[in-house]
Amino acid sequence: MSRKAVGISGRSLSLSNLEKDLYPSYGFTKAQILDYYRQVSRFILPHLKDRAVTLKRYPEGVDKDFFFEKRCPSHRPAWVKTAEVRRDDTERMTVCLVNNLETLIWAENLAAIELHVPLSRAGSPEIPDSMVFDLDPGHPADILACARVALILRDLFSGLGLASWVKTSGRKGLHVYVPLNRGEVTFEETRKFSKAAAMIMQKTYPDLVTAKMAKEFRKAKVFINWSQNDSSKTMICVYSLRAREKPVVSFPLAWKELEKLAGTGDPEKLQIMPSEAVRRAEKQGDLFEEVLAKKQRLPYL
Amino acid sequence: MKTSTPVRLPSKLSPHSKTAPGAQGIWNGTISFSLVAIPVQLVKAVDSGRISFHLLHNKDYSPLQRRMFCPKEEKIVPPDEIVRGYETGPDKYIVITDEELASVSPERSRTIEIIEFIDMKEVDPVYFDHPYYLVPAKGGEKAYRLLTEVMRRTNRAGLAKFVLGEREYLVAVYSSEGALALITLHYSEEILPDEDISPKEEKIESAEKTHIEKNIRKLMADFDPDKYADRRRKKIIDLLKKKLKEIPPVEAPHVEEEAGEGPADLLEALKESMLKVKKNR
Numbered sequence: 009m010s011r012k013a014v015g016i017s018g019r020s021l022s023l024s025n026l027e028k029d030l031y032p033s034y035g036f037t038k039a040q041i042l043d044y045y046r047q048v049s050r051f052i053l054p055h056l057k058d059r060a061v062t063l064k065r066y067p068e069g070v071d072k073d074f075f076f077e078k079r080c081p082s083h084r085p086a087w088v089k090t091a092e093v094r095r096d097d098t099e100r101m102t103v104c105l106v107n108n109l110e111t112l113i114w115a116e117n118l119a120a121i122e123l124h125v126p127l128s129r130a131g132s133p134e135i136p137d138s139m140v141f142d143l144d145p146g147h148p149a150d151i152l153a154c155a156r157v158a159l160i161l162r163d164l165f166s167g168l169g170l171a172s173w174v175k176t177s178g179r180k181g182l183h184v185y186v187p188l189n190r191g192e193v194t195f196e197e198t199r200k201f202s203k204a205a206a207m208i209m210q211k212t213y214p215d216l217v218t219a220k221m222a223k224e225f226r227k228a229k230v231f232i233n234w235s236q237n238d239s240s241k242t243m244i245c246v247y248s249l250r251a252r253e254k255p256v257v258s259f260p261l262a263w264k265e266l267e268k269l270a271g272t273g274d275p276e277k278l279q280i281m282p283s284e285a286v287r288r289a290e291k292q293g294d295l296f297e298e299v300l301a302k303k304q305r306l307p308y309l
Numbered sequence: 310m311k312t313s314t315p316v317r318l319p320s321k322l323s324p325h326s327k328t329a330p331g332a333q334g335i336w337n338g339t340i341s342f343s344l345v346a347i348p349v350q351l352v353k354a355v356d357s358g359r360i361s362f363h364l365l366h367n368k369d370y371s372p373l374q375r376r377m378f379c380p381k382e383e384k385i386v387p388p389d390e391i392v393r394g395y396e397t398g399p400d401k402y403i404v405i406t407d408e409e410l411a412s413v414s415p416e417r418s419r420t421i422e423i424i425e426f427i428d429m430k431e432v433d434p435v436y437f438d439h440p441y442y443l444v445p446a447k448g449g450e451k452a453y454r455l456l457t458e459v460m461r462r463t464n465r466a467g468l469a470k471f472v473l474g475e476r477e478y479l480v481a482v483y484s485s486e487g488a489l490a491l492i493t494l495h496y497s498e499e500i501l502p503d504e505d506i507s508p509k510e511e512k513i514e515s516a517e518k519t520h521i522e523k524n525i526r527k528l529m530a531d532f533d534p535d536k537y538a539d540r541r542r543k544k545i546i547d548l549l550k551k552k553l554k555e556i557p558p559v560e561a562p563h564v565e566e567e568a569g570e571g572p573a574d575l576l577e578a579l580k581e582s583m584l585k586v587k588k589n590r
Contacts, residue, residue, distance in 0.1 A: 160586055167389045167582025169407055192417045204571030208579045212587060305411060307388075308575035 016110040019087055023117050030069045030119060034254045036282075038119065044249065044282040045116050049109045051294045052247035056112070058129045060093050060103040062242050063120035070121065070251040077120070080104035085114065091130035103130065121251045124242035128195075133239050135191060138299055139198040139306070140243060141184040141206070142177070142233035146218075146226030151278045154182040155270040157209070157217055157230045162263060164205065168307055173299050174266060176278050178250035178258035183243060187302040195239050197309050202234035246296045247285065257285040260295035336473060337446065340456070340482060340489075342423035347453050348446035349421075351473075354490065355440055360545050370559045387581040415472045421482065421491070423467035429483055430464075436494045443482065443489040453489065460484040 012023045026039040045052070063077040079101045080090050089105040106112050106123065115123070127136040141161055143154040158174050161184050165172050173185045188198070206219035209232055218229045225231075236243060244250065244258045259280035269277055280288070334350040341347070364373045376385045393410070394402030445453035460466065466483035471491075478493045571579075 160590075163586040163589070164579065164582050167585055168578055169389065190416075200571050201575065204575055204579055207571075208576070208583050212583050303411070305407070308572055308578050 014113075016113055017108065019085070019110045021085075021110065021114055021117065023113075028069070030066060030121065031253070031255050032069055032071060036255045038117075040282070041119075041121060041249065041255070042113060042116050044255070044286065045112055046109070047286045048247045048289055049112055051289045052123075052245065053106070053108065053112065054294070054300055055246050055296065056106040056123060056125060058091070058105055058107065058131060059125040060091060060130045060133070061106050061115075061245075062124040063104070063115055063118065064122035064124060064251065065118055065120045066122075066251050067119045070253070074251065076124075077118075078103065081118070087111075088114065093130055093133055105130065121249050123245045123248040125245045126239065126242050127198075127237065128239060132191070134194060136193060136195055136198050136237065136239075137187065137189045137191075139186040139188060139202055140236050141186075141202060142181065142236045142243070143184065144177075144181040144226070144231045144233055146223070146229050146231060149228050149230055151176070151180055151182065151275045152270060152273045153216065153230050154180075155266050155278070157213075157232065158182045158184050159263070159266060159270060160209065160213070161205070161232075164209070170304055170306075171298070171302060173260065173296060174263065175246050175258055175260040175296060176256075176280060178244060178248070178256045178280075179252060182278075183258070185296075185299045187299045187304055188306065189301060189303045190305060193306060195237055197306060198237040199234065201306050201309060202237050206232040206234040246299075247289070249282065254279070255282055256280065257282060259285050259288075262292075262295060334444070335441070338419040338421065339449075340421045340423065340443065340467075340469075342467065345452060345456070346420075347456060348449040349443040349453065349489070350446050351491065352442050352444055354442050358539050358542050360542060365559075365561070370561045372561055387585070388578050389582060389585070414475050415477045418472040421469045421471045421480065423469045423482065425468045426460075426463075426465040427468050427481070428464060429466045429481065432466075432481065432494070435500055436497075438478075438493040438495050441491045441493075443491050457484045457487060457489050460489075 010025060010027065012026060014021050014023055023042065026037065026042070028038045029035060030038055030041060060078070064074055065077055066072065066074045078095075080088065080103050084090075084104065088111050089107050090102045091105055092100050093103055095101045104111065104115065106115055126133070127138055127140060128134065129137065141158075143157050145151060145154050162172050162174070165186060170186050173187070175183050175185070177183055203219070206217075209217045210219040216230060217232055218225045219232050219234065220226070221231070221233070221235070235241070246258055246260055248258050250256050250258060257280045261278075334352055336351040337348075338351075339346045339348050365371060366373055377388075377391055378384070379386045393405045395405060396402055443453075460482075461484040466481045469480050469482060471478050471480045471493075473493075479496060480491050480493050482489055482491050484490075
């Protein structure tokens with residue numbers, strides 16, 4: 009096994025197997041993965057900060073076995089920040105807090121290609137700071153159908169005085185976020201609200217949308233998964249890579265961009281690759297910045 | 310057909326409303342001062358005895374809903390077209406958005422922080438607003454009992470600031486028959502001036518004074534609120550009972566409603582917003 013020692017912010021890290029191609033059918037090495045995360049670190053770190061991150065690790069590559077790591081590995085360096093969270097009613101566990109560049113690089117050296125985060129912070133696990141709608145297309149519906157649904161959701165919410173933001177899932181879907189950041193809303197409330205919104209979408213656009221989880225209802229429709237609004241669920245972090253055939257990024261979009269694409273339609277334009285992600289993020293800044301900052305109140309609850 | 314449900318009558322006269330008054334908690338948090346923190350639940354201490362009526366459509370007894378109506382356009386205005394305006398003069402308003410209002414609202418808090426201990430006797434009843442009880446939450450029983458006892462012995466009430474709903478209240482926490490009670494107080498700027506109320510001083514004959522004093526003494530009693538009742542309320546309840554015996558209650562038509570989808574107001578607001586979205590597409 010090849011090793012390379014690096015120093016980051018005064019910490020030394022031993023990086024292993026940098027030349028290993030973790031996306032074999034596309035060609036993207038571990039060194040490139042680390043380099044991608046280094047370049048987007050200033051954009052992704054605020055979204056990881058103080059959250060009980062789940063590391064989805066692909067040590068042998070994206071086409072091989074993976075595992076979810078919720079507990080922070082015990083062999084972690086002493087400087088990795090952790091938090092104690094409740095796993096269930098009785099058990100507690102220690103989770104990693106990826107709060108700085110050195111921890112991010114350490115996690116990526118573990119081939120944690122996908123970084124999943126809860127909608128709440130580790131210190132207040134029952135208080136979501138946003139409400140999310142996970143739009144998942146059932147074949148042959150595609151990401152452009154999701155785009156149409158996302159735009160309707162945006163307008164539906166703006167009618168209630170709520171602003172929303174959207175990102176690609178990095179797979180086939182889109183994620184719509186309604187930031188709350190008020191420190192008082194509960195998952196029960198975001199669930200109630202998101203369910204009601206999903207139901208009315210299904211009722212109004214029965215040919216386009218379903219709010220039902222069961223696969224048979226999802227064919228050719230966009231499934232609005234509102235049940236992600238739960239303290240035990242995680243979402244792929246914005247700017248995280250996905251472990252598909254190609255290294256696609258879960259990337260934030262401007263509504264305008266989605267409006268343009270929803271009409272004409274090249275679904276491939278919504279597959280943002282690492283180099284494009286870095287270029288665009290550096291040019292436009294973090295389009296998801298407001299998701300962490302904007303304070304909004306859910307009306308009528 | 311609907312299955313017959315038991316007829317509800319206002320509490321006290323209704324046999325199956327045996328729930329303790331205000332058993333439902335309004336707020337959970339802690340009372341704290343210096344290093345003491347006691348987990349408590351806030352519950353209602355009073356329930357206005359008002360008997361409320363629903364407004365029904367006299368044709369089919371459907372319960373009616375309130376809607377906002379624009380007299381100029383002569384149509385019902387959806388929630389997203391409604392803004393708040395503060396009237397500055399005839400037909401002149403300052404528009405205030407929800408965001409602006411939220412920006413000046415206090416953050417919801419989980420503590421009742423006692424700042425001073427005062428003598429309740431110094432508080433003019435004109436300041437009393439709304440009474441509640443504080444119930445000890447799990448693990449707080451001992452400290453709760455201790456605070457209640459010490460406040461009773463020292464005759465002191467804790468003055469605190471406390472956020473409930475959208476407002477920050479000034480409250481007094483005091484010991485009442487082995488429990489802690491909390492009363493929200495009016496801020497001094499809410500108290501109307503009383504200078505003009507007391508009449509100009511005139512010389513009072515001492516004979517008149519003695520006469521009044523004698524009469525007062527004659528009517529002196531211990532305060533026993535149970536002796537009095539809201540007579541109109543009692544008469545309304547009697548009327549309801551009598552009518553119930555004579556004619557069965559009318560039944561509202563069943564409205565198809567998808568259960569469990571969320572609060573009615575939210576569904577209504579979503580529906581209206583949805584309608585607009587659909588129109589613009």
